[in-house]
Amino acid sequence: MTGTRGVDTAQLMEQLSVSLAAYYGDFTVAAASENLTASQGKTLNVLRRGPAAMRVLASILTCDASNMTGIVDRLEKRGLVQREPSPTDRRVKNVVLTAEGERVIDVIRGKMHTTRAGLDRLSDQERDTLHDLLERAFTAQPAAA
Amino acid sequence: MTGTRGVDTAQLMEQLSVSLAAYYGDFTVAAASENLTASQGKTLNVLRRGPAAMRVLASILTCDASNMTGIVDRLEKRGLVQREPSPTDRRVKNVVLTAEGERVIDVIRGKMHTTRAGLDRLSDQERDTLHDLLERAFTAQPAAA
């Protein structure tokens, strides 16, 4: 009765897609309540970790660099982010959250009730385990050398 | 040394967003290689579970019903899905994968090498655990009554 249920990779990927759709839907609704599109919300969410060059944002969000120009334009027009010239490379523009941008993304994260409620169904130890498994599966370096 | 690392909910949500971005990026690239947009790919992926009404698709993909009309239009024009009138409700149109659509979504799923490689870093038992935790956190019924 221990671990021999036999979930194959296809079933796990299916569960992943369902889970991520739930998370993504929750996030999209929360972002919309602050009058932001999903892409704008995702951009703010990435910037929570700190300033990032346009190129880096595009890479994380898996889109063309030219696409980021428009998204950041609109966020900047609303005063949620700001473009700052890189001190080391004058081609680069670092995008930074403003205080208002920080407030908005925190509000959005706070409104993700469905996700929060789901995670609350797990014990402390189970949350640790989930964090660890996701980290190892998705955040690991492919190869060092 | 066991489970007392202390990952709080915010950190876990952060890890979820990172994992989601990785999965989503992998999926987007795979879909693009078959000349499909992310939305079109996601639609096919949902239909893998079986036919679904427009309304249901919109609900799962967290978008307006009118949005699905265009997406399904384009998929239908390519012969990847087909609209069928519901036998029980003449307002409803069920969307069904064609054989070609089934082939394409299988190809896309097969091309998600990064995700597959990440999951392969986990043991059989760990994959069981991950599946179980995701299912309980994201697929559980909020309330029965």
Next chain:
DNA sequence: CGTCGATGCTTGAGAACTTCAAGCAATTGC
């Protein structure tokens, strides 16, 4: 130092996505 190639960002064009308001057809409830 000067030039060549690569890199980072922006612009413009064209298509797809997205939402909202409105409309039509069919269903449900009374």
Next chain:
DNA sequence: GCAATTGCTTGAAGTTCTCAAGCATCGACG
């Protein structure tokens, strides 16, 4: 049957997205 609701589609307006092209800057090499 009639009214309100539900399911899908259309049209308008804005956003997202990609591709091709362009400009500025950097790095390398002679």
